[in-house]
Amino acid sequence: MLLTCPYCGPRDVSEFTYQGDGNRQRPAPEAQDLQAWNEYVYDRHNPAGDHNEVWQHSGGCRSHIRVTRNTMTHSVSSAVPARGDVHHRATERRKPGAKA
Amino acid sequence: MVERLSPLEPVYRSGSHGRFEDGVGVILSETRPGSIVQVASWPGEEARAIAAIRKVTGLGLPDGAGGGVVDGEKAAFGFAPGKFTVVDETEGVAAALAKAITPTIGTVTDLSHGRTAIRIEGPEAEWVLAKFFAIDFALTAFPVGAARSTTHHDVFAQIQRTGGDRFDIYVFRSFARSFWKALGHAAEEVGFEVA
Numbered sequence: 001m002l003l004t005c006p007y008c009g010p011r012d013v014s015e016f017t018y019q020g021d022g023n024r025q026r027p028a029p030e031a032q033d034l035q036a037w038n039e040y041v042y043d044r045h046n047p048a049g050d051h052n053e054v055w056q057h058s059g060g061c062r063s064h065i066r067v068t069r070n071t072m073t074h075s076v077s078s079a080v081p082a083r084g085d086v087h088h089r090a091t092e093r094r095k096p097g098a099k100a
Numbered sequence: 101m102v103e104r105l106s107p108l109e110p111v112y113r114s115g116s117h118g119r120f121e122d123g124v125g126v127i128l129s130e131t132r133p134g135s136i137v138q139v140a141s142w143p144g145e146e147a148r149a150i151a152a153i154r155k156v157t158g159l160g161l162p163d164g165a166g167g168g169v170v171d172g173e174k175a176a177f178g179f180a181p182g183k184f185t186v187v188d189e190t191e192g193v194a195a196a197l198a199k200a201i202t203p204t205i206g207t208v209t210d211l212s213h214g215r216t217a218i219r220i221e222g223p224e225a226e227w228v229l230a231k232f233f234a235i236d237f238a239l240t241a242f243p244v245g246a247a248r249s250t251t252h253h254d255v256f257a258q259i260q261r262t263g264g265d266r267f268d269i270y271v272f273r274s275f276a277r278s279f280w281k282a283l284g285h286a287a288e289e290v291g292f293e294v295a
């Protein structure tokens with residue numbers, strides 16, 4: 001599998017580190033909502049299809065990148081710098097069964 | 101200044117090695133620059149960092165990811181967004197850059213003793229490196245002056261093309277000896293000379 005780093009261009013997946021589901025929204029550090037923390041730590045969509053992910057080009061420029069990867073085909077439809085609009089597709093708390 | 105010892109010293113053997121009877125494919129050497137400096141600019145401050153590097157070293161960095169410039173034994177290149185490596189054969193460049201790059205522009209880190217610079221040069225340089233790194237070494241894809249950040253297994257490497265068939269590779273000092281030995285093994289088939 002190749003990932004196209006926005007800075008370095010296409011590189012082998014072995015140069016990257018998976019940083020997790022890009023839909024997660026971390027509650028504020030002082031948040032007391034245990035349900036929100038539970039969802040942040042445990043709940044994942046696990047979609048069969050396009051999935052928002054955060055990767056780091058740890059074996060290259062070390063940038064974090066926001067990737068949309070199809071979990072069935074591994075095709076990557078988007079890879080952009082994570083800096084900036086990090087939670088652009090995850091502004092609401094997710095419901096069970098919701099799309100990624 | 102503190103005298104610098106090469107981590108390659110116990111395994112550095114000048115002369116010809118491997119299948120050199122049919123010609124020397126690559127020449128390996130350690131360039132031992134006096135200064136290896138990392139400049140990291142804050143977002144939006146890249147242009148001021150590039151201007152400061154030009155003021156201190158005279159090196160004009162081109163725009164764009166992985167862009168770089170070589171002038172004799174001086175070189176500079178981008179290796180990550182807003183981050184640059186500056187190399188000079190003289191010592192003291194980190195101090196000069198630290199004066200020019202104020203805390204509002206970014207940071208300067210002196211890596212002169214933390215990195216080892218290995219040069220591979222010759223008609224088979226692309227071939228030998230292509231066995232090490234999964235990137236395109238063709239001149240059209242990787243022009244002179246440009247640089248790439250990549251890894252050989254877990255050995256992180258910054259590679260700058262400093263000539264048509266010449267590459268300078270910056271690796272962590274602690275990995276340098278093992279990397280050097282591996283590079284020698286990879287170069288045996290084409291015949292290599294240690295300068």
Ligand SMILES: [Zn+2]
Pocket residue numbers: 005006007008009057060061062063
């Ligand atoms: Zn990268």
